[in-house]
Amino acid sequence: MLKISHRGEQMPASPIRKLVPYAEAAKKKGTKVYHLNIGQPDIETPKQTLDAVRHFDFKVLEYSHSAGNESYRRKLVGYYKKVGIDIDYNQIIVTTGGSEAILFGFMSCLDAGDEVIIPEPFYANYNGFAVAADVTVKPITSYIKNGFALPPIEEFEKAITPKTKAIVICNPNNPTGYLYSKEEMEVLKDIVVKHDLYLFADEAYREFCYEGTHYSAMNLKGAENNVVLMDTISKRYSACGGRIGAFITKNKTVLDTAMKFAQARLSPPSFAQILGEAAVDLPDDYFDNTKAEYKKRRDVIVKRLNEMPGVFCPEPGGAFYAMASLPIDDADLFCQWLLDSFSYKNQTVMLAPATGFYGTSGLGKQEVRLAYVLNTEDLNKAMDCLEKALAEYPGRAVSAK
Amino acid sequence: MLKISHRGEQMPASPIRKLVPYAEAAKKKGTKVYHLNIGQPDIETPKQTLDAVRHFDFKVLEYSHSAGNESYRRKLVGYYKKVGIDIDYNQIIVTTGGSEAILFGFMSCLDAGDEVIIPEPFYANYNGFAVAADVTVKPITSYIKNGFALPPIEEFEKAITPKTKAIVICNPNNPTGYLYSKEEMEVLKDIVVKHDLYLFADEAYREFCYEGTHYSAMNLKGAENNVVLMDTISKRYSACGGRIGAFITKNKTVLDTAMKFAQARLSPPSFAQILGEAAVDLPDDYFDNTKAEYKKRRDVIVKRLNEMPGVFCPEPGGAFYAMASLPIDDADLFCQWLLDSFSYKNQTVMLAPATGFYGTSGLGKQEVRLAYVLNTEDLNKAMDCLEKALAEYPGRAVSAK
Numbered sequence: 092m093l094k095i096s097h098r099g100e101q102m103p104a105s106p107i108r109k110l111v112p113y114a115e116a117a118k119k120k121g122t123k124v125y126h127l128n129i130g131q132p133d134i135e136t137p138k139q140t141l142d143a144v145r146h147f148d149f150k151v152l153e154y155s156h157s158a159g160n161e162s163y164r165r166k167l168v169g170y171y172k173k174v175g176i177d178i179d180y181n182q183i184i185v186t187t188g189g190s191e192a193i194l195f196g197f198m199s200c201l202d203a204g205d206e207v208i209i210p211e212p213f214y215a216n217y218n219g220f221a222v223a224a225d226v227t228v229k230p231i232t233s234y235i236k237n238g239f240a241l242p243p244i245e246e247f248e249k250a251i252t253p254k255t256k257a258i259v260i261c262n263p264n265n266p267t268g269y270l271y272s273k274e275e276m277e278v279l280k281d282i283v284v285k286h287d288l289y290l291f292a293d294e295a296y297r298e299f300c301y302e303g304t305h306y307s308a309m310n311l312k313g314a315e316n317n318v319v320l321m322d323t324i325s326k327r328y329s330a331c332g333g334r335i336g337a338f339i340t341k342n343k344t345v346l347d348t349a350m351k352f353a354q355a356r357l358s359p360p361s362f363a364q365i366l367g368e369a370a371v372d373l374p375d376d377y378f379d380n381t382k383a384e385y386k387k388r389r390d391v392i393v394k395r396l397n398e399m400p401g402v403f404c405p406e407p408g409g410a411f412y413a414m415a416s417l418p419i420d421d422a423d424l425f426c427q428w429l430l431d432s433f434s435y436k437n438q439t440v441m442l443a444p445a446t447g448f449y450g451t452s453g454l455g456k457q458e459v460r461l462a463y464v465l466n467t468e469d470l471n472k473a474m475d476c477l478e479k480a481l482a483e484y485p486g487r488a489v490s491a492k
Numbered sequence: 493m494l495k496i497s498h499r500g501e502q503m504p505a506s507p508i509r510k511l512v513p514y515a516e517a518a519k520k521k522g523t524k525v526y527h528l529n530i531g532q533p534d535i536e537t538p539k540q541t542l543d544a545v546r547h548f549d550f551k552v553l554e555y556s557h558s559a560g561n562e563s564y565r566r567k568l569v570g571y572y573k574k575v576g577i578d579i580d581y582n583q584i585i586v587t588t589g590g591s592e593a594i595l596f597g598f599m600s601c602l603d604a605g606d607e608v609i610i611p612e613p614f615y616a617n618y619n620g621f622a623v624a625a626d627v628t629v630k631p632i633t634s635y636i637k638n639g640f641a642l643p644p645i646e647e648f649e650k651a652i653t654p655k656t657k658a659i660v661i662c663n664p665n666n667p668t669g670y671l672y673s674k675e676e677m678e679v680l681k682d683i684v685v686k687h688d689l690y691l692f693a694d695e696a697y698r699e700f701c702y703e704g705t706h707y708s709a710m711n712l713k714g715a716e717n718n719v720v721l722m723d724t725i726s727k728r729y730s731a732c733g734g735r736i737g738a739f740i741t742k743n744k745t746v747l748d749t750a751m752k753f754a755q756a757r758l759s760p761p762s763f764a765q766i767l768g769e770a771a772v773d774l775p776d777d778y779f780d781n782t783k784a785e786y787k788k789r790r791d792v793i794v795k796r797l798n799e800m801p802g803v804f805c806p807e808p809g810g811a812f813y814a815m816a817s818l819p820i821d822d823a824d825l826f827c828q829w830l831l832d833s834f835s836y837k838n839q840t841v842m843l844a845p846a847t848g849f850y851g852t853s854g855l856g857k858q859e860v861r862l863a864y865v866l867n868t869e870d871l872n873k874a875m876d877c878l879e880k881a882l883a884e885y886p887g888r889a890v891s892a893k
Contacts (some may be wrong), residue, residue: 095601097752103750151730198500216757219757331555332554334760351506352620355621358630358732
């Protein structure tokens with residue numbers, strides 16, 4: 092009998108996409124669905140970056156360098172300098188999305204059976220790359236009651252075993268929106284240096300900080316060899332479909348190793364490298380507007396959520412996600428019910444159940460993630476739906492907050 | 493001490509790209525280098541496919557479906573129909589190059605420690621994906637003396653162990669150019685069906701067959717559940733930088749499993765999907781010109797090589813590669829010597845030593861791979877260089893042919 096692989100069986104289906112058939116069915120019935128379930132921004136990709144692609148002038152769509160076009164990597168140095176990160180162009184490998192940067196990191200630094208510590212809730216696809224790399228995720232729980240702050244150092248110390256090889260941190264955080272302070276980053280530095288661990292830093296949402304300042308893991312003094320930055324232009328420039336990211340480290344051995352994985356897949360996509368290169372030339376105030384828009388949306392959604400009886404949503408300091416605890420029995424059931432059994436003025440809302448973001452089974456059953464990627468008018472309508480839904484939902488329960 | 497992973501250590505550096513620094517040094521000295529070392533065609537990407545990308549009209553570069561745009565997948569069904577392969581659009585996952593299709597296949601069907609049989613010499617990057625998936629490649633040797641025909645069935649039977657889970661076949665073959673006959677494909681079918689193995693079929697060069705007809709693994713009756721097609725538009729439309737391929741199978745369990753890996757990396761690149769979709773509309777005679785050009789080049793290179801004393805090059809039936817045995821001591825040393833110690837009329841040629849294409853250590857030391865991706869005038873000049881070089885090379889030896 093032909094069998095699929097064990098890791099193929101273990102591979103989780105996307106928790107965010109599994110409700111898609113229910114959303115499609117709702118739309119077929121004529122119900123308008125507000126999508127707060129995925130991090131696909133509605134912000135327009137900057138016109139001048141799209142124009143750069145339109146005006147390419149090559150005649151042969153060739154492989155680029157396996158590390159990405161040198162011209163792009165040299166320009167990226169300027170981008171990183173602006174955000175306070177000092178690197179050389181040959182410390183950058185351009186990747187196929189942030190996803191591939193994560194995969195290269197796991198593959199280059201971790202072996203089958205190794206453990207990686209990740210504060211939960213965390214970006215669900217880390218699970219997927221861990222399964223691909225045969226690595227075990229050891230979650231450390233952060234809690235909604237204190238806004239998902241970094242768990243105390245003792246929790247990390249307790250979780251570290253001889254098999255622990257790395258910590259993954261997403262800052263600002265997806266799904267919680269939490270922005271780690273410089274002090275918290277220093278705590279992480281102390282841990283990784285003391286225990287010889289890698290620190291994989293996913294900073295996809297660097298530009299979107301509404302309170303305080305972003306402190307990059309690349310600036311942790313003394314941890315230069317531990318830190319691997321996993322970056323992407325997807326959210327920064329609303330360019331998710333380009334599939335352009337970056338794997339960056341000052342650790343030459345790790346970089347050389349990742350480069351071998353990069354060579355095996357030949358090159359990152361050519362067209363969107365042009366877009367990424369043009370994006371470095373956007374005016375310095377480009378992010379001001381985008382950030383102001385996201386902040387406005389955040390304020391709307393957080394206010395609306397906290398006004399609902401039994402709902403609690405800590406204010407996210409960055410990214411474009413909010414986590415909320417709801418007075419419900421089961422987030423998965425509730426999110427499905429929103430799509431297959433509820434509508435208000437012929438509209439409903441699609442949310443991501445938080446269960447998929449926890450590594451510890453049973454956690455997140457009263458929590459949902461909301462991506463505030465719609466304009467405030469639509470957000471308000473989506474919140475109207477949610478408010479009505481919570482009043483109607485047969486599985487209403489006392490909030491766990 | 494921070495250490496990289498064991499698989500990172502094992503990961504082979506690209507055998508094709510490791511000579512690049514020597515080529516760069518030669519160019520800096522002012523020597524013209526004819527690149528026959530990599531499969532980067534000089535054929536122009538069809539203008540109407542590039543124009544389709546230039547004329548995209550979206551404002552937000554969104555993630556596509558994880559399996560690729562439905563419109564593209566539906567059109568691909570028409571392309572495959574034309575080449576005699578009958579599939580449904582939902583049996584296709586659009587991948588980031590053929591590379592990702594190979595990775596998805598290994599990840600979905602094979603576990604750490606499993607074995608995959610590949611006739612050698614083979615595409616060197618299979619090694620890389622095998623290391624990434626922690627899978628062991630078991631090579632079965634094919635020989636230049638009979639043009640690299642499929643090894644006899646007994647060789648496969650001997651190599652099969654309880655850990656064997658799959659056979660990889662590249663048809664027409666990279667690096668040998670060998671085109672497998674229908675009879676040989678039937679032999680493979682019998683083996684995979686008898687032993688419950690997957691047959692991973694890399695048909696990247698399907699359009700480039702100069703003698704005989706291509707027989708796709710997808711048409712092996714009775715092996716529908718065994719066969720996974722790993723495809724790419726890179727060579728077909730000279731669109732290597734687009735990074736668009738396809739993972740295709742009629743085995744629903746395998747497809748569903750690969751889909752989970754596809755979801756983890758979100759989506760394939762958007763821009764080049766537009767190109768791929770437009771390419772399906774190219775006129776039916778599009779490949780006639782390209783094929784005629786490659787055939788002319790093949791004829792030039794094979795004739796020139798076989799005229800050189802001590803050189804043997806079997807006529808390749810497809811793809812755009814030729815393997816030649818040379819009267820030299822060591823192909824790696826010779827290829828480096830061509831770049832760092834030789835020039836003729838201020839020109840030299842870059843070749844790929846065949847050692848990197850063999851899984852069995854010690855094989856291929858008198859063989860090189862030549863990609864005939866240059867026009868015939870340049871090819872002739874490159875052959876002039878090679879002829880002179882073989883006469884001058886201090887490590888000249890009797891050919892092993």
